[in-house]
Amino acid sequence: MNPRWNGQFSRFHLVAKAGDRSRSVVRVRGVEIGGDDFVVMAGPCAVESEDQLLRTAESVAKAGARLLRGGAYKPRSSPYSFQGLGEEGLRLLSKARKETGLAIVTEVMSEEDVDLIAEYADVMQVGTRSMENYALLEALGHCGRPVLLKRGMTATLEELLCSAQIVATAGNPEIILCERGIRTFETATRNTLDISAVPVLKTVSHLPVIVDPSHAAGVRSLVPVLARAATVVGADGLLVEVHPHPETALSDGDQSLNFREFREMMLDLEPYLALRQEARPLGPQLVAAGGHD
Ligand code: PEP
Ligand code: MN
Secondary structure, eight states: OOTTHHHHTTTOTTTBOOTTOOOOOEEETTEEESSSSOEEEEEOSBOOOHHHHHHHHHHHHHHTOOEEEOBSSOOOSSTTSOOOOTHHHHHHHHHHHHHHOOEEEEEOOOGGGHHHHHHHOSEEEEOGGGTTOHHHHHHHTTSSSOEEEEOOTTOOHHHHHHHHHHHHHTTOOOEEEEEOOBOOSOOSSSSBOOTTHHHHHHHHBOSOEEEOHHHHHSSGGGHHHHHHHHHHTTOSEEEEEBOSSGGGOSSOGGGOBOHHHHHHHHHHHHHHHHHHHHTTTHHHHHHHHHHHO
């Protein structure tokens, strides 16, 4: 256990855990993230069409997802990739919410889009490429919506918490942290899921922490097993990519589950979620060990 934890993060006073302060719970349309429930957010990488989105929303809701994820504005590494449907995508997300009751999480890439996206979204996602976009983080400080802050692919946990502190200082304490894999020398997976980020973040911060196994793995066969890992290390939920036909998806098809695979993943997680109820005391032990080494 790294004794530096005892002071390293304390300057981020709005997001760091101090003494007995209870954990933050982010409430979104009746769903509590960071409380007792394990909250799964699922849906396509990109909103492609009404049919694609509504079918996905119905299927993931039936399987137990509580929020619908879908990108209307897509940050792509290549200028030749599908860039998203923009405002039309937002309208489709809002239609899917109306039909299924699922809350909506969608990405915002620029401070100029914050007001528009906040009109449609329940949770504002900040992607890995934007984690250090200061103007965006500041604008999210007064957007009136919770922020799902993804870890930059080359960012340390300290840098992630620094970005969270910027949002909180700007006026918005409703923040969910997301571990989505980091760049390492390994090429067998798209990124390397830093599984220890979950217990570390939960030890040093009071914010909810979720895991995105899809962008970590880059291949769908690994998604369910990484999701299992997330449950047993104490994550508060998952962000998972699901598509009716992953092989024809306009983005991230290789890492997207189809409906059956998502249902099976949700069933597979049940015993691990039960196990974690018994393993609860582990959290405080981690803190204590950090204090004495
Ligand atoms: C996404 O969630 O589809 C996405 C682009 O994620 P990330 O920013 O983690 O790459
Ligand atoms: Mn994606």
